[in-house]
Ligand SMILES: NC(=O)C1=CN([C@@H]2O[C@H](COP(=O)(O)OP(=O)(O)OC[C@H]3O[C@@H](n4cnc5c(N)ncnc54)[C@H](O)[C@@H]3O)[C@@H](O)[C@H]2O)C=CC1
C-alpha cells in the first residue's frame with residue numbers, strides 16, 4: 001500500500017516538480033484515496049487518480065490594461081479546467097500577486113472533490129491572475145476586469161465553465177466581469193455566480209461560505225453533544241468568508257476574539273460583537289482599509305503586527321484567510337490551549353503537519369473541501385435559479401445550504417468513521433468526493 005502511494009506521488013512530483021501547493025493537495029488526497037482504490041475492484045487498474053491530477057485544460061493568457069497614470073500594465077491570467085465528469089467546470093477566480101499555476105492547480109484539484117461533495121452537478125475549475133487589487137482605484141479594477149474577461153470569455157459559458165469569486169474577487173469584480181461578458185457575447189446568462197441581487201444573483205451567496213463553515217463545525221460539535229454556545233472562537237482573515245463566519249458564530253451564541261489580515265491580527269478580549277463586525281465590514285468592503293484600524297475605533301482591543309491569531313486561547317478555531325496559514329507549531333499551541341474543534345473556511349489553511357497534530361489529538365477537524373463547500377453549493381443554487389428564471393427567498397436558500405452541509409457531514413461519517421469511533425473528516429471527504437467523480441469517469445470511458 002505504502003509503495004503504491006509513493007510510486008504514484010513520485011510520478012506526480014516528476015511531472016509537477018515546481019508546484020509545491022499542488023503536490024501538497026494531491027498528497028493529502030492520495031494517502032486516503034489510494035488505499036480505497038486498492039480495496040475496490042471497480043477502481044483498480046484504471047489509472048483514475050492519475051487522470052484526475054492532470055487538468056483537462058490549463059489556459060494561460062496575457063492581460064494588458066492601462067493604469068490611472070496612463071501606463072500600460074501586463075498581468076498573467078489563468079483558468080484551470082480540472083475535471084468536468086459530473087458537470088460544467090465550477091470554481092472561483094483569485095486576484096492576488098502570489099497567484100501562479102501551482103496555487104490554481106491545487107485550488108482546482110480541491111474544487112473537484114468539494115463540488116462532488118455538494119451532490120450538485122458541478123465539475124471543478126479555478127482561475128485568476130497575479131494582479132494585485134490592493135491600492136487600485138475602482139476605475140483600475142474595472143479596466144483590469146474588462147481586459148481579463150476580453151480573453152476569458154471564449155473559454156467559459158453557462159454550460160461549460162462558470163467562474164465565481166475567491167480572494168480579491170468579490171461583488172464589485174463579478175459585476176465588471178459580467179458586464180464585459182454580456183457585451184462581447186450579447187447574451188444574459190448565468191455565466192458567473194456571486195452576481196448582484198438585481199441581475200441574477202442569489203440571496204445568501206455572500207454569506208454562504210462563512211455560514212456553511214460554522215454550520216459544519218456545529219454538526220461536528222453535535223456529535224459530542226456540544227455546540228457553539230458560550231464558546232471562545234478565534235477567526236483568521238477579515239474578508240468575505242471570515243466576516244460571515246463571525247456573523248454566524250455570534251448568532252449561535254459564541255464569543256469571537258480575533259480577526260486578521262496579511263498585516264497581523266486584532267485581539268478583542270471583550271468579543272467582536274455585531275456592531276464591531278459591521279465596522280469591519282465597512283472597513284474591508286467599502287473603505288478597503290487595514291485591520292489595525294479596528295484598534296483606533298475600539299482602543300480596548302490590541303493589534304498584533306505580523307502574526308497569526310493561533311496563540312489566542314479558544315475552543316473553536318476557524319482559519320478563513322489563506323493556504324498554509326496554520327502550521328504544526330500553531331496546531332500544538334491551539335491544542336495546548338484547549339481547542340476542541342477546527343473548521344477550515346479557507347482552502348488548505350492547515351499544513352500537513354498541523355493536520356497530523358489535530359488527528360493525533362483526536363479533536364474535531366474539518367478540511368476546507370468539506371467545511372467551506374457551502375459557498376460553491378450556493379453558487380450551484382444560483383445556477384439553478386438562473387436556469388429556472390426564478391428566485392428563492394433568503395430562508396429557502398439558507399435551508400438548502402444547511403441541508404447540504406448536513407449531507408456533507410453525513411458523507412464524511414460514512415467514509416471516515418474509524419473503528420474506535422473517531423471521525424477522520426479528511427479521509428471521509430476525500431473518499432466521498434472521489435467516488436462520485438470516479439464513477440462518472442468510468443461510465444464515460446477514457447476521454
Ligand atoms: N469566497 C468564497 O466563497 C470562498 C472562499 N474560500 C477560501 O476562503 C479564503 C478567503 O477567501 P475570501 O474571504 O473569499 O477572500 P477575501 O479576498 O474576501 O479575503 C481574503 C482574506 O484573507 C486575508 N489574507 C490574504 N492573504 C493573506 C496572508 N498572506 N496572510 C494573512 N491573511 C491573508 C485577507 O487580508 C482577507 O482578510 C481563501 O482561502 C479562499 O480560497 C473557500 C470557499 C469559497
Ligand SMILES: O=C(O)CCC(=O)C(=O)O
Pocket residue numbers: 090091092093111114162163164165166193347372373375376377379
Ligand atoms: O462559488 C464558486 O463557484 C467558487 C467558490 C470557490 O472558489 C471555492 O469553493 O473555493
